[in-house]
Amino acid sequence: MEKKSKVNILKQMTGYGLFTMSLLGGLTTNANANSRDETLVIVSGTSINSLDIHRAGTNRPSYQVAVNMYDRLVSFGIKSEGEGNLKSDSTQIIPELATHWESVDDGTAYIFHLREDATFWDGTLVTAADVKWSFDRAVSLGGFPTVQMKAGGLSSPEQFEVIDEHTFKVIMGEANKLTLPDLAVPIPIVINSKVALQHITKDDPWATEYLHKTPAGGGAYMLERWMPGQQLIYKRFDGWKNGDLPAMSRVIVRDVPSSSTRRALVERGDADVALDLPSKDVKELMSNPKLKVSSSTIDNTLHAIGLNLNFEPFGNPKVRQAIAYALPYQQIFDVAAYGLGKPMWGRESSKAESAVWPQPFPYKTNIDKAKALLTEAGYENGFSVPLSMNLDFAQWMEPTALLIQENLGKIGIDAPINKIPGASWRTKALVEKGLELHMKNFGGWLNYPDYYFFWAYLDGHLFNSMNFHNDEMKSLVDVTLKMSVDAPEYSTNVKRMIDIATDEVPMIPLWQPTLDVVMQKNVSGYVNWFHRQLDIRSFSKE
């Protein structure tokens, strides 16, 4: 019976095939190969929902518009990660709109000298007044831009001063190592204030409605057209002065929601670059001789397990350590990450020997030790705790959850899996902080360990979904956050933070994830940026 129906499915398919084929015969048009040389075609799984990064509700894929269509004062350098992989280098700050800058007033302020011949797309000069208007906008609009500016110690328009047409001053009030790198993230972009000011209204003093759909900048690429939910087309701004003129004259970012379709497109050669492919596909495409895969770790980012200290058994550090010994790290890494990434377990030394972050924790799978620790803590009969996962990240969280559930069962802990839709995740995990045992991923844009600890290990901070509280950690982060990395205590302080995080273990790191991009062999210039978006300015095609 089964065999019969299979044969007939085939018949049915062939029937349709013939029908489709006869219609297609006269229809398939050959794409013009010549026009493709200067055009880069990118297929992406997520779609851009605004051209203004400062607007409330702008999603992560939209940050690429800020990167490619606008300039910042400064940018990060680029370093080689081996095997032809390039990565942004947060230790090296390089000029973008500002040609040079100096630290003044005992390191409590910076003076930036803007490139004098830099213009916006409409040909008007970029002036310090534009920079001030844009920065004022970022700190005044509220939401994400304001929070990100504050992370660099910038929270009020009074901190930005126009010295003359091409000189701009940023006043921090006290020395802060985070300010300069924070000016290189996608948020502090320079907007053409003359254009924006023509479109302000009483209810909308920062022209959010206008800039949402009509970018007004001076970046290397301008908008050719944007069809929300379908595609964004960039065209090169040939008068760009703030860096080497990009090689691609036109870049098309097409929304292709299905990852199978994206894979088919890049394998067939119809797309030059495919983004957001599942680890499984990335792993398989690595051995495809026609394609090039860039896979390198994302700075300052961890996939981890959070243990909520408000949940009774997890209040006891011994229970938390027991869980850390019970996790099947290697299996999770093989099954959920397909071996892509950096393992974050099994360090030999019990104390941190360097201030590198992320670094592996000394835990490794040891069920006997986990059982012993649970018994010591008085939970030899185990307990029950829901294991929560975010459905938006089901790709890695689902297999991870199953493996963890299995191993926790071995030490008598019953962990039913609680699947939470992405929309409610933020509220439940980060705002209410009410998830007992949960999987989490957090990455800090500014690549400093103290910055990570600030967000993820301090009481009340957004990414401390574990409700972890430790006085020593707090005072350490407070003194270290603004300290220069060259200060003698810096490395000691960071090592101590890592040791507290290790011993108290409110969060168990699993692995440091990678950013994977699949492209054609003739495409080069891809850089793994901390913001995880494509900087198309560096791309070229042979």
Next chain:
Amino acid sequence: MLYDKIQLIIKRLMLAVPTLFGVLVISFCLTRALPGDPAVYFAGAMADEASIQQVREKLGLDRSLPYQFLAYCNNLLNGELGQSLTTGQSVTYEIKARLPASLELTLLGLFMGLLTAIPLGILAALKPNTWIDHLCRVLVTAGASTPIFFSGLFLMFVFYYLLGWSPSPIGRLDFIYLEPPHVTGFYTIDALIIGDYEVFKAAFAQLLLPASTLALCALAPIARMTRSSMITALESEYVKAAKANGISAKMRVYVYALQNASLPLLTVIGLVFGFLLGGNVLVEKVYSWPGIGSFAIDALVASDYAAIQGFVLIMAVLFVTLNLIIDILYTLFDPRMGRNE
């Protein structure tokens, strides 16, 4: 008689008003009952308590529910469906852009389905228990039991990936073409209007694979219904009487039997059309089709109130219209309808 029919249509139209209002209330309440707080979602990754509150006030979510409902109704009366947060566009814009995309695909899919299913059903009814009847049965079973994402991926795999006959599945039009100026929103028709056959061909080629997938799915219920109602009609008294009166076989089958068999068929076609339009999310995702189904799903995942409500409302209007059209067609096909009233 004409007067009767018009009265019937007006009555049906009046009945649609309470239905639509009910849909309005229910969709409003249901979206509010969804888990998740849109303010938190849209305040973004690094937002703190203060900025979430800011977003909440901006969205008007700090107001009471009755106030929000009245504000929503007021906006609706002004033709404003609100702002979708996920896509950053007004819901009106989204529906205007996406509904034609879905309709174009669904109509072609349904058309292809009808073109295959009705002749097949008729043949199967004329020659029951022969090879053509078995073929029909097998097709119906296979069509009904093959999940749509599978047939979608399968067709793409064969005709695009392996054979390369089909253009790349990246939506309504390859990026080397510009879409025709918006008249109907159907790219094929709009291209014909300006006489651009190149674009017409390209848009039509993009449509073929996803429409075939939908046709496979639509095939089953339509073929089955055609077969069974044709069998009933062919065995009925009036067909037998016609045969006794020496009316030709062609006439008997295509006029006497088919016209009567088309009534239940119409109902099924209406149902299938509605199902295809709202439920072809998977085809839209696989073929990157910027349709209304994937818009609704993305909005649901993000608790995007305005977008969900707009979608539900438009679908309700569409269904009411569809039922109305089918009712009118009924009166045309069934001579009893007008007279009995």
